[in-house]
Amino acid sequence: MLHQISGSIAVAKAIALCRPQVIPCYPITPQTHIVEHLSTLVKSGQLQNCAYENVDSEFSSMSFCIGASAAGARTYTATASQGLLYMMEAVYNASGLALPIVMTLGNRSIGAPINIWNDHSDAMSARDAGWIQLFVESNQQAVDVHIQAFKLAEALSLPVMVNMDGFILTHAITRVDMPDQQQVDEFLPPFVPRQQLDTAAPLSIGAMVGPDAFTEVRYLAHHKQKEALSIIEQQAEEFAEIFGRDSGGLVKSYDAEEAELVIVTMGSVVGTLQELVAELRAQGQSVGILSLRSFRPFPALAICRLLQNAKQLIVFEKSFAVGMGGILASEVHMAVQSHKLQIHSVIGGLGGRTISKKSLHRMIEQAFNGTLAAEVFLDLDEATVEAELQRQQDDQTSGPAAENILRDMGVVSASKTH
Amino acid sequence: MSKCEQDMPTEQKVKFYQTGTFTVGNRLLDEEFRTVQATQERSNSIDSGHRACQGCGQALGARYALDAAMRATDNHIIAANATGCLEVFTTPYPETAWSIPWIHSLFGNAAAVVSGIAARLKAEGDTQTRVVAQGGDGGTTDIGLGCLSGMFDRNDDVLYICYDNGGYMNTGVQRSSATPGGARTATTMPVGEHPGSSFNTGKFLPSIAMAHEIPYVATASVHDLHDLERKVEKAMSFRGSRYIHINVPCPLGWGSEPALTIKLARMGVECGLVPLFEAESGELTASTKIRYQIPVEDYLKLQRRFSHVLKPANSDELEAIRALAQKNIRRFNLR
Amino acid sequence: MSKQQKPFAITLDVGSSHLNKTGSWRTMRPVYVDRLPPCNKACPSGENIQGWLSLTEEKKYRQAWELLTRDNPFPAIMGRVCYHPCESICNRGQLDLPVGINSVERFIGEQGLIHNWQFTAGQDSGKKVMIIGAGPAGLAAAYHLRCFGHQVTIFEAAEKPGGMLRYGIPKYRLPREKLRAEIYRIERMGVEIKLCHAVTDIDKTRDEGGFDAVLLCVGAQHSHMIEFDGEATIPVLDALKVLRDTEEERPNQLIGRVLVYGGGNSAMDVARTAIRMGAQDVTVISRNEAANMSAHPFEIQEAIEEGAEIRNLRSIRAINGNEITLELLKSSEIEQVGKPKTVKTGNYETLQADIVVLAIGQLLDEQLFQHTEVRLENQRLSIDDKMQTSQAGIFAAGDAVPSPRSVTHALGTGKKAARAIHAWLNQQVYQPAPQNEVASFDKMEPWYYSDALRTVQPHLDSIRRKNGFAEVVGDLDCEHGTYEARRCMSCGNCFECDNCYGICPDNAITKLGVGKGFEFKYDYCKGCGMCEAECPCGAITMLAEDI
Known part of the structure; x- marks a missing residue:
């Protein structure tokens, strides 16, 4: 009902x-x-x-x-x-x-x-x-x-x-x-x-x-x-x-089998990607989605079977291991290591940041034109990061990074001067 | 009227049970008034082959309490156990010493695990099967206090038993919040200005349990089986959360002779440091009187953990321990 | 739920710990022992006091009586007249007060009289034993010999049997119907008592009667007498004569001012008899301090209650007319026979009396042995450790042999002599059973015994005592007799309190059931020693393992 x-x-x-x-x-x-x-x-x-x-x-x-x-x-x-x-x-x-x-x-x-x-x-x-x-x-x-x-x-x-x-x-x-x-x-x-x-x-x-x-x-x-x-x-x-519904299973392919570029991901972001990929495929681009419905157990074989024709993978995930990189990316990497695929690890949506269709589109375009890096933080505010890194270099006692960033953004008043 | 007389039914009073009245059994007493431990049919909730140290007070206290609970429920008891000596020495793979359904999960969660069991029984409408949770003093007064307080608050139908040996004995005798002031542990060595464990403001869990106003709280000691079993059986007559705190000497942690375990339990009570009492819905209802009062030194001198306290240089510590005994006697009306 | 479905290793089947034999940890092994209770050890007649107390606790009075009378055929008598060394040494005395063993013995004795319980003689052995003297030693020996099946004839010079029980102990301590009843019970076993039959020639009597063995229980029937300085005009009598006259209802001259010389039990008996005979006043003169008088404290106490005056540290120097000169003594530093020797002070006092009774000891009549090989030493019959005199086949017991002169010792020596004669008649050598280690108080854990005050036997008011020979001390009823028995701590012997079984942290003890005791499961016993430490009565010991 x-x-x-x-x-x-x-x-x-x-x-x-x-x-x-x-x-x-x-x-x-x-x-x-x-x-x-x-x-x-x-x-x-x-x-x-x-x-x-x-x-x-x-x-x-x-x-x-x-x-x-x-x-x-x-x-x-x-x-x-x-x-x-x-x-x-x-x-x-x-x-x-x-x-x-x-x-x-x-x-x-x-x-x-x-x-x-x-x-x-x-x-x-x-x-x-x-x-x-x-x-x-x-x-x-x-x-x-x-x-x-x-x-x-x-x-x-x-x-x-x-x-x-x-x-x-x-x-x-x-x-x-x-x-x-x-x-x-x-x-x-x-x-x-x-x-x-x-x-x-x-x-x-x-x-x-x-x-x-x-x-x-x-x-x-x-x-x-x-x-x-x-x-x-x-x-x-x-x-x-x-x-009477297809629900669950280990993995779900959205045209991943025939696609040259496959986006491997999990969770609700699949909904946004589905819409975008449908549009891109209509435009003739060979792109598909592989959605992991089971993360544990990790369905390595099912992933491999669906990536027979893929040349490039984007592993898109909403988490990462600090000091190492994408967690899902490294696990997928291990699963497909015999496939000789180019794999990009894209981290996005951390702490609730909106994942826009536009940003995703740009990510796919970069993958097709060979400019997508191996490790990407989607929509990272590079200027803010640069500024904080610079400040840290100038002053080893610059205080908590989060507060500094917010101060720069004007969210909190600058009560502390340097 | 002496304690034994109170416990005896009217027709058994006064004249007829002088011979070993406080012993486990008494051949002159009617069967129904003997302790569970005196019976050949006792359940032996913890059976032979367990790996407790020689003279372990906890192994004894646990069997006493569980067997009494078994008798009170016609053998319908499920028990949960916090991590600690009792768990380790009873269930090293591939052998278990428990003869009752039993589960160990973690150090700090016995009260919650057992509440979960009780919830299942409630959902099933099973009012016959009852549950008991057990932990040492560390698992109860420190790491497990949150879960325990929650269980008290919900008034889950659980008997929680704390076997208090005054420290983290399983990990090698470190201080817990139940370690008595002045006692030597591996983390409160007899060094510095105030040797031994600090005399903090105290974290006396029976009082904390009473503050939750749960139906029944009692303290007990392995030296007085009649008292202990009566309290367990009484606890099982209530529905809701019940708490029993049993003093169990630990030869390893206390530096005492294994043979003296029960004697030390007895002396702890008789010197006033281990008060035995009962409370219902937060109010003190009964105290077990001291039979022959002894000086605290007699109790302390049999334990190496207090050897430094008896040196003249540490008379402050001894005085503080004496004062605690006096306070207990006053506060819990032990004489 | 099949085994295969349960998670591996983390979920275990019950009972599996039995595979772990923790007994291998042990360096010390507990074992059950039977230790000798101090009361049993102290009892001169060798009663298994703890045993019959235990049966009394269970209200098995008949069995208690049977066990008691195995060693002592006179419970109703001894329950009255024994000076109960068992109580002086009773471990309960270190806790509160000793168990009133004597009062329970009397209670059991009374049960025997009330229910007319009787002894049974042993199967006829065909042997005959003659006994000289129907006092406590002779009667006790007769009883034991009949139990062995031997025929016994007792030759008694007096008109009635009982010896010192009759002629030395006044009625107010031992009502004669009790004495008669318990002696009659022995006669009913087939013991022949020939009264008014003084033996003058032992060998002849033996040979004529065809006796296989002889037991001399002749007692010490002559009072020790002293000659005093001065010219006495008042009678100076001996205690035994006075008591015998009283018993035989002859004039005993105990009138007016009676002075009794001596500090022993006979002195008290005479003093208390004099009070009952209506003497004007009674004074007891003792050479010793009050604390060192040889009379038992309760006898002194009761004599004082009844009105006797006791003057300590005095000796009679002279009697002139009716005036007695006493020299005052004092205690010295020197010990003599366990008490301070008294020495003269040179100070005197006098008092007047109408009669002086000497109660300063008794002697053996040596005449009987003049033509025998029976030898004497220190005025006692010389015997070996088998109770045999220097003449083969002639044994001796009672006050005539070296022993503290008490009725209880008489019973004990009578029993021992009977056993020795029995062995001798069978061409065997009497071997007393070896004694176990004594169950001393330090081996016990008295905490387990609840407070239980000693039962006080009813006592006759002192006013009533003075007017006649009614018995002073009353009986315990069933409730109190059982109660008093239950004060027994069962020193050194398991009373099935279940403590060891209950407190073993390793369940390493099997309870075998009522009357069967317990058994250690050495497969699991870790040797912690808690069972030994917490055995209330000290019936467990720890032995080193061979490692």
């Missing part, structure tokens, strides 16, 4: 359709609307047999999930940014204990400087946490992928993190085809835990493992993620059969 609805409310409704039993939450922008709506659904009785708990921190929240999941509950929570960092110890623990928790990450930057807007820094901080990490391009996908996430988590006994861009998706009101309960029930059977704290069949969960078996435990976790590669694809097909 079609709804004109915000991304957060749509996700909350989708979660409710999945019949979760325990939802602990702690508020953080931009995830708040999801948990607010879920709390109302539980409190009003619309979502039954579910405990919604306002906990004291994200660390508590994920810990709460761990207990609930180990006790056999279908468990959900949502967070973002600093919240993810604050719960990080428990994030690693949840995957280590192989607990099928589903968590929405309303992707947001990480401070300092504190910033509430969208990028993928938070997701990247958890890339080695052992979770399955899925990215969605739209709110329709957000709804669909969350439904698949539970099934995937429970099939593998692994936690799944669904990444949706903060504000851009969470706060956007768009048309969403909401599934009905019957469809969801058909797709998602009741949770049967692989391990459960049960007085009838006691076991100890969370043993200490020494050097004698730790490598094997880690290897098995890696193996399980590799198994997920085929299960994700299978479940996307099952989903399509029941719901």
